[in-house]
Amino acid sequence: MNYSTDQASPVLQDYKLEEWLRMTYRTNDQSLPTRQTSRKQASQIHWKQRVQFAIGHAINRYYSMSPELRGITDIGQLVDFRWPKRISYFDHEQHYWQVKDLVTANIRKLLAANEYAPYPMMLYEQHQTLVPELQTDLSVIFQVAWQVSEQTAQPDDVAGHKSLIVQKFIVDDDPYTAEAFIHLSSVFCQSAFGRLPERIDIFSIMEGKVQRHYPSPEKVAASIDYLHLLQHVVPGGTQVCEHCRQNAGVTSLAPSWSLM
Numbered sequence: 001m002n003y004s005t006d007q008a009s010p011v012l013q014d015y016k017l018e019e020w021l022r023m024t025y026r027t028n029d030q031s032l033p034t035r036q037t038s039r040k041q042a043s044q045i046h047w048k049q050r051v052q053f054a055i056g057h058a059i060n061r062y063y064s065m066s067p068e069l070r071g072i073t074d075i076g077q078l079v080d081f082r083w084p085k086r087i088s089y090f091d092h093e094q095h096y097w098q099v100k101d102l103v104t105a106n107i108r109k110l111l112a113a114n115e116y117a118p119y120p121m122m123l124y125e126q127h128q129t130l131v132p133e134l135q136t137d138l139s140v141i142f143q144v145a146w147q148v149s150e151q152t153a154q155p156d157d158v159a160g161h162k163s164l165i166v167q168k169f170i171v172d173d174d175p176y177t178a179e180a181f182i183h184l185s186s187v188f189c190q191s192a193f194g195r196l197p198e199r200i201d202i203f204s205i206m207e208g209k210v211q212r213h214y215p216s217p218e219k220v221a222a223s224i225d226y227l228h229l230l231q232h233v234v235p236g237g238t239q240v241c242e243h244c245r246q247n248a249g250v251t252s253l254a255p256s257w258s259l260m
Contacts, residue, residue, distance in 0.1 A: 010136040011128065011136065011137045012134065012136050012139065018180055018181070021177060021180055022174065046089055047090050050089060051084070052170070052171050054079060055107070055205055057082040058075070059107075062111060063123050066118075067115070070111075075107055076104050079100070099206075103205055103206065110210065116165060117147065120145060121145050122142040122144070124141070124143055125142050131187060131188075131191045131227075132191075133224045134187075138184070138188050140188045143167060144168075147163070148163055148198075149163070164198055165198055166197045166201070167203065168203065169205060170202065170203065170205065171204075171206055180226075180230075181202065182215070182223075184227070185197060196215040199212055199213065199214055200213040
């Protein structure tokens with residue numbers, strides 16, 4: 001990919017789009033709030049954000065270990081490393097311990113069945129690429145991505161190429177966040193690598209389940225339309241980055257990520 005440095009480029013940022021979606025649909029799904037319900041909503045947002053932070057650190061530390069250490073590590077200690085210490089962030093003390101125990105048990109269960117290579121290809125990395133159809137750069141945080149050699153699900157490819165499995169871990173089942181990430185990662189991979197990911201996994205930790213999505217070429221245009229709409233309605237979703245041309249990580253790393 002060729003990047004020019006003579007002018008700034010607008011950047012569509014995934015985390016700002018996701019935050020806007022969460023706030024927008026949470027508001028639309030509820031009646032006009034009273035002062036009491038507003039406080040309760042603020043509390044819910046607060047503890048979920050902190051739990052998401054703890055989950056991210058636990059996943060990152062787990063996959064940074066060698067495969068041998070992962071098999072004997074204490075998931076409870078990994079979760080506890082960044083777990084919020086104040087019970088007041090939660091509804092009550094019982095809620096605090098219920099959430100912590102559930103998150104710990106489900107992370108342990110989900111990670112035990114989530115090994116595709118000795119180490120992920122990407123682990124909590126933010127990368128950026130130009131999307132010509134949007135006339136903007138797209139910035140995406142990849143929590144976990146695996147590069148594996150297996151039979152492809154893409155209809156126009158030959159067997160044996162290196163396939164990319166992209167994964168996202170979220171606190172609870174949020175269809176709006178899941179849909180946004182599927183569109184974001186599909187468009188990003190198509191623009192950066194010239195092909196779609198083999199699979200996109202959304203892990204809902206509180207529910208202990210995984211939603212698996214298999215992108216298809218005929219749906220790329222719909223994903224681009226989705227992002228085009230959001231970039232015009234999300235306040236601050238697209239910002240101008242003066243240094244994005246020089247600092248777009250995909251430019252220097254893409255050769256070693258080749259999916260061909």
